[in-house]
Amino acid sequence: MTLDRLKPHQKALIRAIQCKQPARGKLMDLGLVPGAAVTYVRSAPYGAGCQIEVKRTQLMLRDDVAKEIEVQLA
Numbered sequence: 384m385t386l387d388r389l390k391p392h393q394k395a396l397i398r399a400i401q402c403k404q405p406a407r408g409k410l411m412d413l414g415l416v417p418g419a420a421v422t423y424v425r426s427a428p429y430g431a432g433c434q435i436e437v438k439r440t441q442l443m444l445r446d447d448v449a450k451e452i453e454v455q456l457a
Contacts, residue, residue, distance in 0.1 A: 395422075395456050397421060400451065
């Protein structure tokens with residue numbers, strides 16, 4: 384399952400990040416690393432992305448990036 388498929392308030396663990404560098408490195412710097420717990424907060428208007436929470440930090444991700452992050456429901 385990928386991050387963009389979660390529903391609001393669902394919690395998941397990151398399994399893998401399929402993005403290529405430098406996007407992968409930037410995501411990892413923000414705390415999106417395999418094993419990290421994330422909470423899907425809400426979808427952006429018009430399906431343009433999503434808001435997540437990782438380590439008490441809120442992040443907005445574009446849909447194309449969220450589709451490259453594999454997660455497992457917690």
